[in-house]
Amino acid sequence: MGYNWLSGTRQRGTRNEEIGLPLKLGPISQQVDRMAASFVADEHRALLREARQLLHAVDAEELRAKVRDRREKYPWLVAIPVHTLSQTFSPPLPPADFSVVGSDGSSIHPDRHSPLRYYVINTSHAVLTYGRHPNADLDSEGQLYFEDDDLYVLSGQKSIPIEGERLGVKMQIAELQAALKAAQSATDPMVALRDGTLILWQLQNEEREVREEFLGQFLRCLDGFRAASVPVIGYISYPGSHDVANALRVSLCRDDPSDCEHCSLSEEQQVLCDFLSRAWDRQLFEELLEEGRRSDVFESTSDILKKYESHHIQFLYLNVGGEVVRIEAPQWVMRDGGMLDLVHALVCDQCQRSPDYPPYPPALQEAHEQAVITTAEGRLVEELVERSLAERGIVYARSAKDRSKRRRAV
Amino acid sequence: MRIGEIIETGTTGFVAESLELNRPPALGSLVKVEVGEGGCVYGVVSHGTTAGLDPGRRAVRRSTAEVYDGAIYDEHPELRHTLRTEFSVLLVGCVEDGAIRQHLPAQPPPLHYSVHQCTEEEVRAFSERLYYLRLLLAAPGEAPSEQLLAAHVRQAYRQRGQDREWLERAARGIAALLKHDYERLMTVLYAIEPE
Numbered sequence: 362m363g364y365n366w367l368s369g370t371r372q373r374g375t376r377n378e379e380i381g382l383p384l385k386l387g388p389i390s391q392q393v394d395r396m397a398a399s400f401v402a403d404e405h406r407a408l409l410r411e412a413r414q415l416l417h418a419v420d421a422e423e424l425r426a427k428v429r430d431r432r433e434k435y436p437w438l439v440a441i442p443v444h445t446l447s448q449t450f451s452p453p454l455p456p457a458d459f460s461v462v463g464s465d466g467s468s469i470h471p472d473r474h475s476p477l478r479y480y481v482i483n484t485s486h487a488v489l490t491y492g493r494h495p496n497a498d499l500d501s502e503g504q505l506y507f508e509d510d511d512l513y514v515l516s517g518q519k520s521i522p523i524e525g526e527r528l529g530v531k532m533q534i535a536e537l538q539a540a541l542k543a544a545q546s547a548t549d550p551m552v553a554l555r556d557g558t559l560i561l562w563q564l565q566n567e568e569r570e571v572r573e574e575f576l577g578q579f580l581r582c583l584d585g586f587r588a589a590s591v592p593v594i595g596y597i598s599y600p601g602s603h604d605v606a607n608a609l610r611v612s613l614c615r616d617d618p619s620d621c622e623h624c625s626l627s628e629e630q631q632v633l634c635d636f637l638s639r640a641w642d643r644q645l646f647e648e649l650l651e652e653g654r655r656s657d658v659f660e661s662t663s664d665i666l667k668k669y670e671s672h673h674i675q676f677l678y679l680n681v682g683g684e685v686v687r688i689e690a691p692q693w694v695m696r697d698g699g700m701l702d703l704v705h706a707l708v709c710d711q712c713q714r715s716p717d718y719p720p721y722p723p724a725l726q727e728a729h730e731q732a733v734i735t736t737a738e739g740r741l742v743e744e745l746v747e748r749s750l751a752e753r754g755i756v757y758a759r760s761a762k763d764r765s766k767r768r769r770a771v
Numbered sequence: 772m773r774i775g776e777i778i779e780t781g782t783t784g785f786v787a788e789s790l791e792l793n794r795p796p797a798l799g800s801l802v803k804v805e806v807g808e809g810g811c812v813y814g815v816v817s818h819g820t821t822a823g824l825d826p827g828r829r830a831v832r833r834s835t836a837e838v839y840d841g842a843i844y845d846e847h848p849e850l851r852h853t854l855r856t857e858f859s860v861l862l863v864g865c866v867e868d869g870a871i872r873q874h875l876p877a878q879p880p881p882l883h884y885s886v887h888q889c890t891e892e893e894v895r896a897f898s899e900r901l902y903y904l905r906l907l908l909a910a911p912g913e914a915p916s917e918q919l920l921a922a923h924v925r926q927a928y929r930q931r932g933q934d935r936e937w938l939e940r941a942a943r944g945i946a947a948l949l950k951h952d953y954e955r956l957m958t959v960l961y962a963i964e965p966e
Contacts (some may be wrong), residue, residue, distance in 0.1 A: 489848055497848040714847060716831040727849045
């Protein structure tokens with residue numbers, strides 16, 4: 362017996378595999394319905410309205426003082442408003458001539474089923490020049506890492522392998538380096554865009570050696586951007602962050618925020634606080650920000666930023682049309698009125714040039730297209746390794762488990 | 772003049788990427804590929820397309836009330852790198868032992884070799900004999916073979932300096948080839964339409 366997802370009936374003799382659906386969708390589709398219904402429920406909307414009102418009502422100065430005066434760390438990640446919580450700004454006009462640098466990367470992770478340990482990072486850049494001399498420079502550069510220094514970070518007697526999230530961070534650094542290199546030949550004024558956050562929060566829980574090595578490289582790159590006076594930003598589409606919503610919770614809270622058991626708020630406010638703990642910042646700003654407008658600047662309080670020194674990351678929200686995105690930048694960008702205006706103008710301009718809705722900056726889109734490593738290309742690298750080993754008389758023996766996955770005999 | 776690079780090749784023809792976006796060589800024009808010492812294959816441009824470089828990325832509308840046509844390429848400079856123009860060429864002859872032959876070459880031209888537009892002298896020399904018109908007429912290309920044949924005759928007539936004598940010879944040759952198919956013949960002759 363199988364499930365026919367078109368007619369919604371169970372049929373004798375129809376196997377899920379035959380219609381390409383190993384996942385039984387029957388129960389899931391009912392749950393999807395319930396989930397969607399709760400999302401648009403009146404209660405949800407009313408709470409969102411209340412939360413948005415709170416964004417207008419909270420006094421930024423009082424909130425700053427409250428966060429500053431608390432000795433212990435907040436149990437949530439709290440955004441600190443640099444000026445206001447709810448002021449918005451319209452986009453300035455872009456200059457007549459300018460360029461936008463986008464960078465991205467992808468990787469082939471170390472394969473634990475392979476007898477050789479290596480990984481590949483492919484970084485790309487897209488430099489788009491607009492105005493009187495329109496031009497585009499799109500390129501990528503791949504590198505194979507296989508030396509011990511590339512594969513491990515030494516911590517005392519321990520060798521910490523670069524894989525998983527650590528490889529992710531290494532790739533983020535490589536992407537930023539690619540953007541910095543590309544920016545050197547781009548026409549001023551320009552903005553450098555990176556897809557994703559500039560806050561390397563993953564490093565917080567790493568060993569000191571890993572953190573220092575990776576953060577050192579990342580910050581040196583940011584030094585490079587500052588020395589060249591190029592504003593660099595992280596562009597986060599559909600951000601899942603709660604920092605501002607959490608700041609609103611702080612403003613509501615009258616007790617110890619780590620002890621919700623003994624909360625003295627009214628029941629209504631407790632419901633609102635609970636709602637805020639799950640609300641996304643982008644939802645709070647969706648109504649406040651008209652298309653093209655940005656929020657005021659907030660400071661992130663992520664622990665790792667204590668080590669960013671003069672590059673402390675601040676952020677804002679921006680309605681690019683159909684979507685509220687989060688823009689992150691070092692404080693030297695956000696504090697410089699000219700740079701901040703340029704970022705605002707050029708991100709809006711990029712989104713207006715995007716053929717998609719919601720839009721996505723073409724510089725990032727093209728950088729992504731350049732960076733992608735397809736499955737076929739991944740296999741090709743594997744074959745190159747295999748062939749090179751064979752030429753030296755070594756038979757490439759993959760793990761039995763991996764071979765069984767590839768063959769799937771019955 | 773170099774106009775393209777071969778990206779797909781075979782016994783009867785090849786596909787080349789045009790060096791200039793949106794400007795494939797004219798339909799029916801004679802092109803050549805130089806292979807080895809003194810060797811050369813000739814072909815007639817039979818089709819042209821412009822589309823996304825990556826087959827997974829289709830082109831989408833980019834125009835606005837203010838920005839359209841050529842201005843789109845200035846406002847979206849990446850397009851010149853993400854689009855490509857290709858053209859197909861049907862092989863119609865080659866140079867063997869220093870002589871022009873009007874039959875399929877023994878070898879397809881090599882991949883990645885340059886495609887050159889033929890000069891007026893080369894067109895004149897190649898089209899002096901008209902046996903190759905049979906290859907064009909029989910070719911299963913994307914464009915109707917009558918239209919391709921007529922386009923080639925128009926091109927060659929112009930490049931031969933509006934050579935009336937040659938045009939009449941070509942028309943007689945085509946009439947002889949299509950003597951049993953009046954409709955096809957008239958389609959070709961109407962499409963030639965010399966000034």
